[in-house]
Amino acid sequence: MSAIFDFNNRVALTGTLSKVMWTNPHLELIVETKDGDKVATWTLEGPSPGFFRSRSVGKVQFTAALGQTVTAEASRARDGSLSALLRMITLPDGTVVSLCPQNC
């Protein structure tokens, strides 16, 4: 992970969850953020679906959040692209999922 993502380069995002790819070994979330008229499309990489299963948070909660606002903290990719490793996410219903210490 740390070869691709820089744990010292954090970003905090608030945007619309537009896609959930719930697959192994790492799920991916697409979050669209707005800065004025500019829309940025972020790809957030998470841990495996099994990580969430063992914490009683599932695909259902994430797909229910599609089209709604989520906030996330993530470590940015070293290549400067709009991709990042998810550290923490807050779903619209207030559920906070921390991916620490794995992704911290």
Place this chain on the structure above:
Amino acid sequence: MKHSHRGAIVIAASLSATLLLAPANGLSQTPAPAKVADKADQAKAAKARRIAERFEREARLLTVFDRRGTVVTTVGERAIYLAPVFSPDRTRLAVWKNDLERETEDLWVLDVATGKATRITAHQTREREGAFWPVWSPDGQQLAYGALRGGHFGLYRKASNGEGTEELLYQVPGDGPILRDWSLDRRFLTFSSSDLSGGTLYALRLDGDGPRKPLEVFRSKSQIVGSHLSPDSRFLTYSSNESGKNEVYVRPFDPTQAAETTPAVGPWQASDQGGVAALGWRQDGKELYYVAADRSVMAVEVNLRPALQLGKPKVLFRLSQAVSVNLMLAGVSRDGERVVIAVPHAPTLNQITLFDRQGNVVSKVAEPGRYLHPALSSDGTRVAVLRNDPRTGNDDIWTFDVASGKGTAVSSDPAPDSAPIWSPDGSQVAYRSTRGEFTGIYRKAWDGTGTEEHLFQYTPGAGLVVTDWSSDGRFLSFHDGCAGVLYVLPLGGSQNGLERKAIDWLRDEYSVAQARFSPDSRFIAYLSDEIEAERFEVYVRPFDASKPESGAGDTKPVQVSSAGALGMIFWRQDGRELYYMTPEWEVMVVDVTTTPTFQAGTPRILFKLPGPVIGNPQQWRNVSRDGQRFVFSISVPVAGPASRSK
């Protein structure tokens, strides 16, 4: 969580003891669902068993040695301790303790004389909080430590009697810091941070006003762990793998210089034959200490003035190979007279042991040592195994002749190698090795001759486990380090390791591991927690060797086990039996047929091992082709002192 086509998983492993073979599509074999209360009780019992096993495996006793390696005393009760550190007057120990029941990691201070323990931090959950890496203030009144709070790492300090509130010294923007020292002049905390892109040494200034920001003292593309400041704060010592293996170094410390600045003098290598961890300086600056690759606690004579001079390292004592500890986490008192190490209550080594189908020991191979994941060759005459070399600390692949016990190194390098798998003809061994930021698959002749061939390179930073080599020699299988995807690696063609591509054979929402080809390469047996998170069972699906890229597709898996499986999946060479290991350490056998379709009978116990076996059963390929022999690396007690004086 499941895809719809998996709604009709075939439960071939019926609870009925009368019917050995069930039809592949025998939905009538589905057992009645267990009562919810029963399942909850079973889950609780399974968790309690896992905790008890892990405690037995990881619990340590804080043991104080003198400079000759004689045990002076033990402190407190057995627990899962990490990183014990002496107070400046060496009357107390600060330690990081893992509570498996509460799933917390907290700091404690223990009185060396009485063992009385004082809790310093109190966390609710390990998922978002925890404390680690304690260091003492020079006067012993305070502790500084790293902690994870609400998903953020920070450096904190608190009174060493546990009273009062903690103070956040610095919120670390990145990865968890390894805090190792509080300088004698009280001005600096020194810590390091390493990832696959390299490592950095930091110093956090504690004096002065305003927001604190650590100094980057030294940055390297190599891994760095440390550091400890000399008593006059002019030098620091740390370990690094910049030479290709870990050594201990000393370099000047100048808080006014940027990390990129090359020092006018130094760095100097303090260790001479491998140094895995710097342990610190004597308070008078006349000695520094480190742990050598061969598990020796070393002392180096030092002159700090007028110019730094380092003497030849000398052994204080060496810890026996039978004492399974992480010596990177040893602590030395500031007067250099005591060393504290968290050691297991009884020294053990591992004996490569062959069992028959009744669980009788039929032979023991070679002398006891540190062995993991033994695998039997196709003719059953040799065992390939991961061997930890007591001289170098390296994890290498070895083969041993079953009859004579003669050992031969297949690999010999500082890179950690693991999970050996024999080629079908017994001429080669494939294994995983992590080199730099890449984990790959390599193969070499079983006797170590010839050159090593790089077969495959995986995603940077990601781990993998090699699990099988098909009987026709055409495919390897492996799963990723998260047990999320089963891969098939075609070996045909002339591609090198960078060119060869692995095929996603099974990737879904649940965890999967240990793909094992049937002898006719028409099926793959594997582990999956499809039904219940973290509870694995054995399943079988067809494999099309002519079109491996088509993956597992939508074919329905046949469930073979029903009461949990840890791994050790193996097909007998005639394809008539499958074996696996249960969470109760039972070796199971299932009658199976593969023609015209796969059918499985009811699992039967062959024998039960006396207790937990070290290693990961998801990596075991430890059954003879005829299903008559099973090889394990069994823990055996070793007589003699836990350490020996030099």
